[in-house]
Amino acid sequence: MTKPLENLSILVTRTRRQSGSFAKMLRERGARVFEVPTIEIRPLDPEPLDSALARLGSYDWLFFTSVNAVDIFFGRYQARANPSSLPRICCIGPATADRVRSFGAAVALLPGVYQAEGILDEFSSLHAGDLRGLRILLPRAQVAREILPRQLAERGARVDLIPVYETVVPTESRTMLDRILDESTPDLVTFTSSSTVRNFMAIAEERGDLGRVRCAVIGPITADMARDAGLEIVCMAKNSTIPDLVDAIVDYARSLEAAE
Numbered sequence: 001m002t003k004p005l006e007n008l009s010i011l012v013t014r015t016r017r018q019s020g021s022f023a024k025m026l027r028e029r030g031a032r033v034f035e036v037p038t039i040e041i042r043p044l045d046p047e048p049l050d051s052a053l054a055r056l057g058s059y060d061w062l063f064f065t066s067v068n069a070v071d072i073f074f075g076r077y078q079a080r081a082n083p084s085s086l087p088r089i090c091c092i093g094p095a096t097a098d099r100v101r102s103f104g105a106a107v108a109l110l111p112g113v114y115q116a117e118g119i120l121d122e123f124s125s126l127h128a129g130d131l132r133g134l135r136i137l138l139p140r141a142q143v144a145r146e147i148l149p150r151q152l153a154e155r156g157a158r159v160d161l162i163p164v165y166e167t168v169v170p171t172e173s174r175t176m177l178d179r180i181l182d183e184s185t186p187d188l189v190t191f192t193s194s195s196t197v198r199n200f201m202a203i204a205e206e207r208g209d210l211g212r213v214r215c216a217v218i219g220p221i222t223a224d225m226a227r228d229a230g231l232e233i234v235c236m237a238k239n240s241t242i243p244d245l246v247d248a249i250v251d252y253a254r255s256l257e258a259a260e
Helices: 014-030 046-055 067-080 094-102 116-126 147-152 173-183 192-207 220-228 244-260
Strands: 007-011 032-035 040-044 061-064 088-091 135-141 159-167 188-191 214-218 234-235
Touching: 007 014, 014 032, 014 244, 046 067, 046 135, 046 159, 061 067, 067 094, 067 135, 067 159, 088 094, 116 147, 135 147, 147 159, 173 192, 188 192, 188 220, 188 244, 192 220, 214 220, 214 244, 220 234, 234 244
Parallel strands: 007 032, 007 188, 061 088, 061 135, 135 159, 188 214, 214 234
Antiparallel strands: 040 159
16 A cells, blocks of 8 residues: 655654654655754753752642653652642643653643643633732743743743753764765655754755755744745644644645646
8 A cells, every 4th residue: 555655755853862753653654764853952950940849839830831841840850859749730732741641740731722822822811811929830941932931921920930951953963964965855854843943954054955945844933933044844733743743744745646
């Protein structure tokens, strides 16, 4: 039986740890997959997070906007001798929520729109539009969108924003990418966050042949970053999840076949 992606070569740019399941889904559908991690997660000084954990009982909510933040938070939380009870937890998307549950914690709010704007709307509605006095702990990447903490604060919440990791370019990725692009340009380059776009451009833009690159992106924020970088977007996930991105790539491949 013909597989829907058997005529496509696809470059996956997620972290080495996170790319495996995504690449497997693409290969199962017939794609030739290259894995070049453009980001590496590097934990930051844990002292600010440890300080927040020491007063965890004072928070009303704990917000997670990435799986990486979940892993680092619970690594420090579970290492404490007598950890405080967790506040209510809000997650930006299903993958982040699943990771929280894998640590045995409950998720109180998972918005229907998997980005900061979705959290703001549903969280505000949950509190009847009045966020005054709420204390929120937000562990996240060092570089991230400011819309969520800014608008929560504007609506009266007190947000403790704790950078717990940074994203850096893996040292071997430039050589890996050059080797692939010297042979041929993949039919699709996939981007699952703004950081993957930013770091891909940092290691590839000097080549001067990126006009041939077609992109599949996980959502509108990543799409905006790719467009600003001058990349061509040919498909985007309906919802900001890996399964939805795979479905979008399959739909794109079928549209190519129909056009032939």
